[in-house]
Amino acid sequence: MSHRPATPSRIGRPDVIAQAHARSLELGLxxxxMPDFQPLRRPALRELVECNxxxxxxxxxxxETLHAQIVDTQSMVLLTDSQGVILHSLGDSDFVAKANRVALCPGVSWAEADRGTNAIGTALVDGQPTVVHADEHFLHANRILTCSCAPxxxxxxxxxxxxxVSGDTRGFHKHTLALVRMSAQMIENHLFSNxxxxxxxxHFHARAEFIGTLFEGLAAFAADGTFLSANRSALFQFGQALPALQVQPFEALxxxxxxxxxxxxxxxxxxxxxxxxxxxxxxxARGEYSAQRYVAPAADVVGTARGLTTHGARHAARIVESPSNVTPATLETLDTGDAQMSAILRRVGKVRGRDIPILILGKTGTGKEWLARAIHHDSPRRTAPFVALNCASLPDSLIEAELFGYEDGAFTGAKKRGSVGKIVQADGGTLFLDEIGDMPLAQxxxxxxxLQERSVVPLGGTRAIPVDLRIVCATHRNLRAMIEEGIFREDLYYRINGLVVTLPALRERTDLEALIARVLELQCEGDGVPRRVSPQVLExxxxxxxxxxxxxxxxxxxxASIMAExxxxxxxxxxxxxxxxxxxDAAANDDSRSSLRTCDDAMDSNPGSSQTPAPSRMEDWQATLIAQTLARLDGNVSAAARELGLARNTVYRYLRRAGTTH
Structure with a gap:
């Protein structure tokens, strides 16, 4: 049975674009x-985010994961509400300015009524994943873009x-829409589970290896067996629409x-x-439920469910984190042979069992949460909760409620009976605050x-709740520089940096082969899933x-595991x-950087000489590379230097030698 989603994408279909253009004309556009430069004001945008x-x-x-996959491609990732208003964006810094020129920024509506034919507005009208490329946009101003969107x-x-994902037309990749569709489905599955x-x-699929992947079906049932809902993959596998499924009993399905x-x-x-x-x-199929809250419907299973109340809840949490045949991350399992990591793990191991706060530094994606989980697992608190909060993933107005909790009626839209915050949830265990550098000053x-009083007062509350927890923080930012700028509190910094470790970037590590094996082990969901990569892939x-x-x-x-089938x-x-x-591209750039730096070093070693080295085929190639890079970047010397890994003066020097003015 195919594992492909049921809904076909409408990639560049002429009828879709033609119909969208006809709608644009009917709307009087x-x-x-020219683009509308009137985005929502910050309070209105904040309110819209809270509504969503x-x-x-x-x-x-x-x-964040999607952006990491398309980084440095002159593009950005955008999230909109159901009306096409942009709620949030992540983008390459050198593309953001270009995007702002066409009002591609938070608080702006990209509905067809406002922007004509475009991927966001057209996908929302059509209800299907859509690509709108260059001249397919209705507004001339937007034809610098290629956009791939999924509802x-x-x-x-x-x-x-x-x-x-919207980007420069010159950087268009035909597989971008597939990434967007997979990411949208991932969001839908998270929403479903929540x-x-x-x-x-x-969780079900005709092939066991697809359980736990984006392609698995998900169906939810109430305590009496009543069907509640199903995700896209489940609807495809059932071969029925949601209304038809809602009237059928579990046994029929x-x-x-x-x-x-x-x-x-x-x-x-x-x-x-x-x-x-x-x-x-x-x-x-694999079943999952929270036994602490689940009430079984039939008399012959009530006793079983009641007896598993505590154990079942713990097990449900465990199987969500990792497959049952994979051990959780520990300091020992993270030591895969890299000397830098081994030294870091030895340092962390020395404070094992002591509630010394740990600050983990490192670039995005270097494994800061893996290390935090390992620290928790190897501590006396391992049987208590590990609670994580990404401070960069929530707007300022929501971090406070999420972290400290709130009482009933604390603010408009709050849940009835209030909400327990992450701090109280972590009582007895470990609280991991990722991207602590993005926490607002007030919080x-x-x-x-x-941290001083070891107690927390929820929003709208008056009673302090005692808490006992260990805190582990992480960030990719320079907190000392932020202290100098007045945007991070010095007293908090010294509270969270009992031990500071810096994780190396992946390209700086020597244990890539062992890491590949570890990641494949963690992702393994059953027989038939690849356990290794070929020598060519490793190379x-x-x-x-x-x-x-x-x-x-x-x-x-x-x-790749899914594609390996x-x-x-x-x-x-x-x-x-x-x-x-x-x-x-990286290999070519590395070669060019090495050659360019070698030539640059030769020139720098004889700065007083007015004569340039004799021309050579290599130098001609280097000059051509710089010229091509500048042409692609519209003559932006800073961007070209950054891409080539050179100083700006070096680029100017090549321009002068070539007799080119800028």
Whole structure:
């Protein structure tokens, strides 16, 4: 059975673009109109984000991962609400300015009524993933862009937003839409699991290796076996629309009695079971539920569920984190042979069992959360919660509520009975604050008070709640420089940096082969999933600069594992095409940088000489490379120097030698 999503993308289909242009004309738009530079004001944008809190919260980590995959491609990742208003963006710094010129920024509507034919507006109208390339845009001003967009649906099939990658037309990759679609589906699956956290969730697919991947079906059922909802993959596998499924009992959908399946899940949590779909197709399934809140419907299973209340809840949390056949990250398992990492792990090991705060520094994707989890697992607090919060993934207005919690009625839109914050959730365990450098000053003050007093007062509350926790923080920012600028509190800095360690970038590590094996082990979901990469793939990996670090490596291996379709190892043909292009470009750039620096060093070694070295084929090639880079970057010397890894003076020197003025 195919694992491809049911809904086909409409990539460059003439009828879709033609229909969108016809709608644009009917709306009274003129192709020559200039972009609207009136985005929502900050308070209005903040309010809009709060109205889309669930979408925003679950989308941000996925956006970061997607951006890491397309970094340095003159593009940006955008999240919109259901009306096409941009809520958040992540982009290459040198492209953001160009995007702002066409109003591609938060607070601006990209609905068809405002922008005519464009990927965001057209995808939302059409309800399908869409690419709009260059001249296919209705407004002339937007024809510098190529945009790939996929709508995002809530767990009940209603469109609540869209995910988009927009970039310079010259950097267009035909596989970008596939990445966007996968990322949108990932957001939908996160929303689904969050919506039905208290329900029985059945993960299923005809092939066992696809359980736990984007291609698995997800179906949720109430305590009495009533069908609640299903994700896109489940609808495809059932071969029925959501309304048709909502009137069918569990047995009709899976060919087994609900009580029997619930008993089997309770007896062996995390084990695979075989069920049968209405079409007769047999699927491998895995059940998951929170036993602390789940009430079994039938008398013959009540006792079983009640007896598993505590153990079942712990097990459910565990199987969400990692497959049952993989041990959790520990300081020992993170030591895969790199000398820098070994030294870091030895230092961290010396404070094992002591509640000394740890500050983890390193670039995005270097494995800061892996290390934080290992620190927790190797501590006496290992049986208590490990609670993580990414301070950069929430707007300022939501960090406070998420971290400190709030009482009933603390603010408009708050949940009934309030909410327990991350600090209280971590009581007895470890609180991991990722990207602590992005925490607003006001929350820094409150966090400092919590660390001093070991208690927290929720928003709208008056009673202090005692907490006992260890704190581990991480950031890619220079906190000392931020202290000098007055945007990070010095007293908080000295509270969180009991021990400071800096993780190396992936390209600086010597244990790539061992890391690949570890990542594949963590991603392994059953027989048939590749356990290794071919020598050719390993050689190509060695050439890559890995700007997204371990996160990028994990994403590449996850996609390649799916493309390998049950083979015992990953081959070059299984790797994402854009990744292969990036590796080739990186290798070429590294060669050119090395050659250019060598020539540059030769010139610098004789600065008083007025004569230039005799021309050579190599120098001609170097000058051509610089000229081509400048032409592609519209003559931007700073951008060209940055891309080539040279000083700006070096680029100017080549221009002068070539007799070119700038």
């Amino acid at each position: 003129r192709a020559s109109e 809190q669930s979408l925003y919260t679950h989308a941000l980590p996925v956006m 995002i649906a809530d767990p009940f099939g209603r469109t609540i937003g869209a995910l988009d 919506q039905f956290a208290d329900a029985l969730r059945v 899976f060919g087994a009695a609900f009580a029997d399946v619930l008993q089997r899940i309770a007896r062996a949590p995390g084990d695979n079971i075989v069920l049968t779909l209405p079409s007769g197709v047999r699927v491998v 820094q003050v409150r966090l400092m008070r919590v 190509r990996f060695m050439q890559c600069r890995w700007p997204g670090n371990l996160r990028q490596l994990a994403n590449v291996l996850r996609t 049950g083979a015992d190892q990953i081959e070059l043909d299984d790797l994402p095409e854009d990744f292969l292009h990036d590796c080739a």
